[in-house]
Amino acid sequence: MIPQLPQPPQLPHPDPGTGAAVKAADRAHVFHSWSAQELIDPLAVAGAEGSYFWDYDGRRYLDFTSGLVFTNIGYQHPKVVAAIQEQAGRMTTFAPAFAIEARSEAARLIAERTPGDLDKIFFTNAGADAVEHAVRMARLHTGRPKILSAYRSYHGGTQQAVNITGDPRRWASDSGSAGVVRFWAPFLYRSRFYAETEEQECARALEHLETTIAFEGPDTIAAIILETIPGTAGIMVPPPGYLAGVREICDRHGIVFVLDEVMAGFGRTGTWFAADLFGVVPDLMTFAKGVNSGYVPLGGVAISERIAATFARRPYPGGLTYSGHPLACAAAVATINVMAEEGVVENAAGLGARVIGPGLRDLAARHPSVGEVRGVGMFWALDLVRNRETREPLVPYNASGEATAPMAAFAAAAKENGLWPFVNMNRTHVVPPCTLTEEEAKEGLAALDAALTVADGYTE
Known part of the structure; x- marks a missing residue:
């Protein structure tokens, strides 16, 4: 069962009809990178601002991916x-x-x-x-x-x-x-x-x-x-x-x-x-x-x-x-x-040292699925494992299909709690905008905490 955190209120003016049209046109005509085209289900995004983006149903996500690690100053500055x-x-x-x-x-x-x-x-x-x-x-x-x-x-x-x-x-x-x-x-x-x-x-x-x-x-x-x-x-x-x-x-x-x-x-x-x-x-x-x-x-x-x-x-x-x-x-x-x-570089250094790094190490201490925490600034990774002693990855190297189920479950739990995670193989990377606030950092860490509880279910 996916742990649930209190959810932020929906954003105003949901427009699921437009979202469905955007999704239909994407599926009909857009060829996506690094993907088997019939096996993907892209989210239709209605807007973005700062550290967040939202869909046409009005559901908001804290973006811990910075797009593909590029929105260093957040969206729509x-x-x-x-x-x-x-x-x-x-x-x-x-x-x-x-x-x-x-x-x-x-x-x-x-x-x-x-x-x-x-x-x-x-x-x-x-x-x-x-x-x-x-x-x-x-x-x-x-x-x-x-x-x-x-x-x-x-x-x-x-x-x-x-x-x-x-x-x-x-x-x-x-x-x-x-x-x-x-x-x-x-x-x-x-x-x-x-x-x-x-x-x-x-x-x-x-x-x-x-x-x-x-x-x-x-x-x-x-x-x-x-x-x-x-x-x-x-x-x-x-x-x-x-x-x-x-x-x-x-x-x-x-x-x-x-x-x-x-x-x-x-x-x-x-x-x-x-x-x-x-x-x-x-x-x-x-x-x-x-x-x-x-x-x-x-x-x-x-x-x-x-x-x-x-x-x-x-x-x-x-x-x-x-x-x-x-x-x-x-x-x-x-x-x-x-x-x-605006001191963005200094914010990345300070928040990383003061909040993100210690927060991730605290999660590692409480979740057996976390094998290692590593990073600096707004550039972190959690190496997720089945067994801390052997360091066996939570999913095999370059796995596909059913073998990726543990990481898929982790990602789904994060999204249910309003966090969009960066997932690659057996890792989740914590790479939010460098303009992230302390309050947003703590919100993201709480969502990670809940999602890691799901990953813990796959450990030995």
Whole structure:
């Protein structure tokens, strides 16, 4: 039986008829990503504001997914909406070869916040094509073919990006992996190195990377790409010293170091970029999502002085029709200014340390289905297990069908209690907007508490 919490009152003006029409048109014509089309049942969403969205029946949900971890400033922030409207009134679109105020200002504001000398910004439409271009830049800069990427990673759904990815979404399209070599990054809870401490995990993961490079041939490797903190794969915060160790290895072998901050960037970790937590400066850094809270699609690559110099007099053979689109850039300018003016990054850090982290650890202490809590800022994961001693996942790796029933039951319980959860394999991620209030955080934790009671029913 699903535990029930007191429900907030329904929102005004439910309109189930319109909701049914929206749903019918979706089912007739929209082809959804990552889905078996006849097995899905998309919710028809009527509106969203702040940390909440609601359906046409007037049922409201606290969004602990931030869309797909991109609404860092929440839905419908009035200053960003106004900036998009103003830009549309002045200049809706323009070709990328020109200097446009919104584009120039967005680049300046991003470069002010990126670590080190990552001061040149190449704009893309999203995170996947940002990764595509970062890889292309690295290969052209070094003249080398190979890219090293980690298992338990996700870098995007386009052809090159998905073949660099280290999770099962790669498998069906794994036809372009020539030149891609994968390795194990550190993850102490499910260590591949039989480590018992963070220090052991860090040292052994770096040794493993060194060995992989030696056997692949250092002079064949253009880049190592890592998510600074892996997102969809499980929010595994790297141990102290690991990213600095990778930086040193790259420097020693002339390898370009690429950090993927598409999900972790722009306040999500309680810093402007997750790299700030580790004092590491990559050669290239990809971003998207939080740069403008997803209000208009935008991504990009922040480029170091050394890489940029390669293309000072040599044309870079790449570009996009909508690179630095004025509406997207205006949204980025407004979003970054809002984050600075309203202390959004500081809120993510403070609420994460003061409420979310302690609250999740309290849930773990009371629910046998929680194997581990990990995260920082507004970027957390609960690793759900059948057995705490063996750490057997609550559902098998990459499970489908009936095998996913425990996680499906958990998600249903969360939704019944007004919380929309982020569920992936055996984990639920707690990734709400960085503008979340303390009251909203406690509301979400209470709903998680009730849903975890359902997950507990599947433990041994």
